[in-house]
Amino acid sequence: MPMYDYACTCGTRFERMVPSWSSPAPDCPDCGATTRRRPPSPSMHGLAAPPAPMTSAPRSWEGLNNGDRDTVTHWRRAVEARREFEARHPEHRQRRDAIAAHEGRFERTPLTYRELASRAATSGDANQAAAEASRDRRTDPRPRDEL
Structure with a gap:
């Protein structure tokens, strides 16, 4: 039965x-x-998996396929689904910091305002702190002939 x-x-x-x-x-x-x-x-229809995490969303214009309408629409819906999921299940909420820079040297590891503020705390100059963060990210362990 x-x-x-x-x-x-x-x-x-x-x-x-x-x-x-x-x-x-x-x-x-x-x-x-x-x-x-x-x-x-x-859950009987196979919708038991949570939406993709925010960290999987693209961080640059190139990541959005140079602004392709379908790609932007897909990621907008994915982010909205994740926000709704996190609102219903706060234990799955991810910490998100505001991004100050995400292109160039900061493409792989974006510069957050939190990091910028901590770097600028001693000097009081955000421009100097951003330049320092860029220099720190410039160092690549591979030799120049492999780049």
Whole structure:
């Protein structure tokens, strides 16, 4: 016998094993009113995986296929789905810092405003701190002939 989900107008939801799909819906166990069959839950349709994390989203214009409309639309929807997921499940929320620079030397490791502020705390000059961060990212362990 298959198991089906039922809902009542009083707010009660329950599962029951019934002989077949064509069997009449059972009465509500709380108020005795007639119930209606609910559609199966989304997990039965394969939507149990969480949306892609924000870290997988592109960080540059080139990553968006130079502004291709379909690519931008895809990532906008993916980010909105992730935000809705994080709003429902705060334990999966990812820390996101505002990005000060993400191109050139900062393409692989973006410069966040948090890092910029900590670097500029001693000198008080954000331009000098950004130049220092760029110099730190310039060092590449590979020899010049391999680049």
